Amino acid sequence: xxxxxxxxxxxxxxxxxxxxxxxxxxxxxxxxxxxxxxxxxxxxxxxxxxxxxxxxxxxxxxxxxxxxxxxxxxxxxxxxxxxxxxxxxxxxxxxxxxxxxxxxxxxxxxxxxxxxxxxxxxxxxxxxxxxxxxxxxxxxxxxxxxxxxxxxxxxxxxxxxxxxxxxxxxxxxxxxxxxxxxxxxxxxxxxxxxxxxxxxxxxxxxxxxxxxxxxxxxxxxxxxxxxxxxxxxxxxxxxxxxxxxxxxxxxxxxxxxxxxxxxxxxxxxxxxxxxxxxxxxxxxxxxxxxxxxxxxxxxxxxxxxxxxxxxxxxxxxxxxxxxxxxxxxxxxxxxxxxxxxxxxxxxxxxxxxxxxxxxxxxxxxxxxxxxxxxxxxxxxxxxxxxxxxxxxxxxxxxxxx
Numbered sequence: 551x552x553x554x555x556x557x558x559x560x561x562x563x564x565x566x567x568x569x570x571x572x573x574x575x576x577x578x579x580x581x582x583x584x585x586x587x588x589x590x591x592x593x594x595x596x597x598x599x600x601x602x603x604x605x606x607x608x609x610x611x612x613x614x615x616x617x618x619x620x621x622x623x624x625x626x627x628x629x630x631x632x633x634x635x636x637x638x639x640x641x642x643x644x645x646x647x648x649x650x651x652x653x654x655x656x657x658x659x660x661x662x663x664x665x666x667x668x669x670x671x672x673x674x675x676x677x678x679x680x681x682x683x684x685x686x687x688x689x690x691x692x693x694x695x696x697x698x699x700x701x702x703x704x705x706x707x708x709x710x711x712x713x714x715x716x717x718x719x720x721x722x723x724x725x726x727x728x729x730x731x732x733x734x735x736x737x738x739x740x741x742x743x744x745x746x747x748x749x750x751x752x753x754x755x756x757x758x759x760x761x762x763x764x765x766x767x768x769x770x771x772x773x774x775x776x777x778x779x780x781x782x783x784x785x786x787x788x789x790x791x792x793x794x795x796x797x798x799x800x801x802x803x804x805x806x807x808x809x810x811x812x813x814x815x816x817x818x819x820x821x822x823x824x825x826x827x828x829x830x831x832x833x834x835x836x837x838x839x840x841x842x843x844x845x846x847x848x849x850x851x852x853x854x855x856x857x858x859x860x861x862x863x864x865x866x867x868x869x870x871x872x873x874x875x876x877x878x879x880x881x882x883x884x885x886x887x888x889x890x891x892x893x894x895x896x897x898x899x900x901x902x903x904x905x906x907x908x909x910x911x912x913x914x915x916x917x918x919x920x921x922x923x924x925x926x927x928x929x930x931x932x933x934x935x936x937x938x939x940x941x942x943x944x945x946x947x948x949x950x951x
């Protein structure tokens with residue numbers, strides 16, 4: 551039975567990974583590689599459930615994920631439709647005064663700020679339209695700005711509880727308090743994000759040495775739609791920040807704010823776009839089932855020094871990069887106890903998972919919003935940034951221990 555579970559898990563992980571990388575997958579006639587990357591994990595999960603695997607962890611992970619991601623992406627669509635993303639792009643372009651390196655720094659800072667208030671996934675769905683506008687309207691270089699969003703939003707998501715859904719999984723299962731989480735991981739998360747931004751700038755230094763078109767200084771007044779979108783984002787941000795501090799997972803309150811904003815917009819303008827990332831959700835749920843059904847060895851623990859923490863973070867990060875960080879968080883939380891190793895695991899889930907496009911749902915969403923961007927999210931680009939971020943974050947985590 552163990553061998554069968556292993557085969558099913560390997561098939562599901564390989565199909566999901568290769569499908570996200572855009573490579574060919576063996577499929578039935580008329581079935582695309584993208585479809586196979588969804589059907590194979592789903593079929594493997596169905597077999598595991600038929601053999602007695604418990605689907606409840608997958609449901610508990612997938613339903614909040616669908617609600618939260620759908621709410622964030624729908625709010626982002628509302629902001630883009632209102633013109634708010636174009637206004638933000640123009641503001642960043644004017645502030646950087648045509649200097650590509652400066653607009654890269656501003657985009658990275660904005661990505662970090664958005665992640666802190668509306669989560670990693672929300673930050674991505676807000677910032678990618680801004681990056682696209684900067685590129686299309688003002689000829690700012692796309693690659694460094696896109697990579698800056700990915701390389702900052704993923705690592706900085708460990709700095710605050712609401713920054714990443716994996717944080718909430720680990721905190722809920724291990725009983726970590728929001729205050730303790732912030733105290734241990736705020737500085738490592740910020741430092742890892744800075745490493746990511748600097749790494750992108752170094753790798754794209756040729757593109758960042760150029761200049762782009764600066765928009766005119768004249769500013770038009772805010773429209774009613776822009777004001778409504780900005781208000782909805784502000785309230786959602788307050789809810790996302792406040793809920794973890796009150797001991798409440800922000801998924802459902804955030805979704806309530808988004809639903810109210812979308813309902814109000816429908817009454818006022820008659821047109822809203824509801825986004826439901828069901829394919830990502832189904833793939834993650836299937837991976838949770840097959841990984842949970844496969845007995846994995848417990849993580850090593852006991853040591854509190856930097857080498858031991860780095861080993862935990864690297865191990866968890868490697869698993870998350872292969873299977874996705876959400877099912878990885880379910881596995882890691884089942885093998886850990888509250889303490890330094892739990893924080894190291896969070897570094898692996900938030901920073902290490904960035905090594906591959908399919909390791910983080912946010913990276914998948916970013917690539918999709920950018921029209922694929924498969925060349926920019928290859929492991930050869932992301933893995934060095936993830937590795938450097940993990941090392942720096944673990945070194946800072948070990949300092950006060």
